[in-house]
Amino acid sequence: KHWNLTNTDKTYSKQAMQEAAELLKNGYTVAFPTETVYGLGADATNEAAVAGIFQAKGRPQDNPLIAHVANKQQLIQLVMELSPYVENLIDAFTPGPLTFVLPSNGTCARNVTAGLSTIAVRIPDHPVAQQLLTNCAIPIAAPSANISGKPSPTVAGHVWNDLNGRIAGILDGGPTGVGLESTVIDCTQEIPVILRPGGVTKEQLEEVVGTVMMDPALADQKEQPKSPGMKYTHYSPEVPLWLVDGSAQGIQEMINQEQKRGLRIGILASVKTARVLKADEIIPLGETMREIAANLYEALRTFKQGEVDIIICEAFPEEGIGQAVMNRLKKAASTHLTL
Ligand code: TXA
Numbered sequence: 316k317h318w319n320l321t322n323t324d325k326t327y328s329k330q331a332m333q334e335a336a337e338l339l340k341n342g343y344t345v346a347f348p349t350e351t352v353y354g355l356g357a358d359a360t361n362e363a364a365v366a367g368i369f370q371a372k373g374r375p376q377d378n379p380l381i382a383h384v385a386n387k388q389q390l391i392q393l394v395m396e397l398s399p400y401v402e403n404l405i406d407a408f409t410p411g412p413l414t415f416v417l418p419s420n421g422t423c424a425r426n427v428t429a430g431l432s433t434i435a436v437r438i439p440d441h442p443v444a445q446q447l448l449t450n451c452a453i454p455i456a457a458p459s460a461n462i463s464g465k466p467s468p469t470v471a472g473h474v475w476n477d478l479n480g481r482i483a484g485i486l487d488g489g490p491t492g493v494g495l496e497s498t499v500i501d502c503t504q505e506i507p508v509i510l511r512p513g514g515v516t517k518e519q520l521e522e523v524v525g526t527v528m529m530d531p532a533l534a535d536q537k538e539q540p541k542s543p544g545m546k547y548t549h550y551s552p553e554v555p556l557w558l559v560d561g562s563a564q565g566i567q568e569m570i571n572q573e574q575k576r577g578l579r580i581g582i583l584a585s586v587k588t589a590r591v592l593k594a595d596e597i598i599p600l601g602e603t604m605r606e607i608a609a610n611l612y613e614a615l616r617t618f619k620q621g622e623v624d625i626i627i628c629e630a631f632p633e634e635g636i637g638q639a640v641m642n643r644l645k646k647a648a649s650t651h652l653t654l
């Protein structure tokens with residue numbers, strides 16, 4: 316079922332929200348928009364319902380899910396006692412694109428946490444997600460609503476392409492805002508550790524709690540990531556992506572060289588760089604890093620097999636939201652080159 320909430324009157328959307336909540340409460344999977352990406356939801360307290368998420372996505376069983384709740388009171392119901400800095404983070408960044416890894420109190424089904432003693436919880440900041448979670452009044456487990464390994468969905472059409480026929484419904488709330496997943500922060504130790512960079516930046520977090528660490532696995536591929544999901548192939552476009560650190564001129568020389576070998580080249584770059592490049596297909600991602608983040612997944616899905624042979628994407632500075640953009644690009648890339 317596809318409920319379009321973007322272009323409809325209030326009574327109809329109210330009915331759609333209630334139908335979706337009923338399906339979730341009855342153990343079905345429903346996709347819904349959040350401010351980051353679309354999520355595929357199921358009742359987090361129902362093991363069979365949660366199993367439906369893993370099945371629909373083809374997700375590895377050892378990769379735990381995020382429990383979504385409407386507010387702080389509901390978050391507290393899923394975890395052991397909060398330390399003061401966690402309260403400060405919750406007050407500063409929720410609702411919003413920040414996911415807290417905390418000691419679980421066992422309320423959610425075992426397969427939500429993939430057997431870990433911790434649980435990831437988030438309070439999304441999107442009117443549809445908020446309304447849905449309020450209507451259900453249960454925690455909703457929700458990974459990104461894509462087939463495992465593909466870029467996360469930022470419009471309902473991406474969910475439809477990936478999961479049509481495998482899930483009970485999609486609430487279409489139009490394009491998501493942030494466009495990249497939430498920041499996952501481990502709050503089980505004295506100093507918080509970022510396991511996945513995302514919508515809330517390290518700089519923003521440090522303003523509230525002082526020192527914040529990065530999981531060493533984010534910088535070094537040899538380290539074992541603390542977030543199970545970070546070890547898998549991710550965000551893969553249909554054609555190989557080369558992430559290239561270099562000037563526009565250097566990138567142009569590379570394009571020319573590859574075209575001489577007969578390859579058709581797709582380009583992902585900032586508006587500024589895109590303006591000066593010549594290639595077979597060019598997608599300008601945006602002027603600012605926030606725009607680039609918002610447009611990245613849609614762009615990765617645009618390049619189709621048979622139309623271009625490789626995608627060359629320029630590397631961006633790893634600061635602010637650029638940290639999350641580069642984290643996703645490195646995972647999407649088959650090679651990372653420095654000119
Ligand atoms: O923005 C988002 O976070 C989106 C929207 C739908 O809310 N959701 C999302 O979920 O990105 P997913 O499943 O694609 O990513 C969840 C990440 C994975 O890397 C997973 O391994 C990690 O969170 N995670 C979940 N529970 C964890 C835990 N207990 N300890 C460490 N990492 C955990």
Ligand code: MG
Nearest residue numbers: 458459460467
């Ligand atoms: Mg995902």
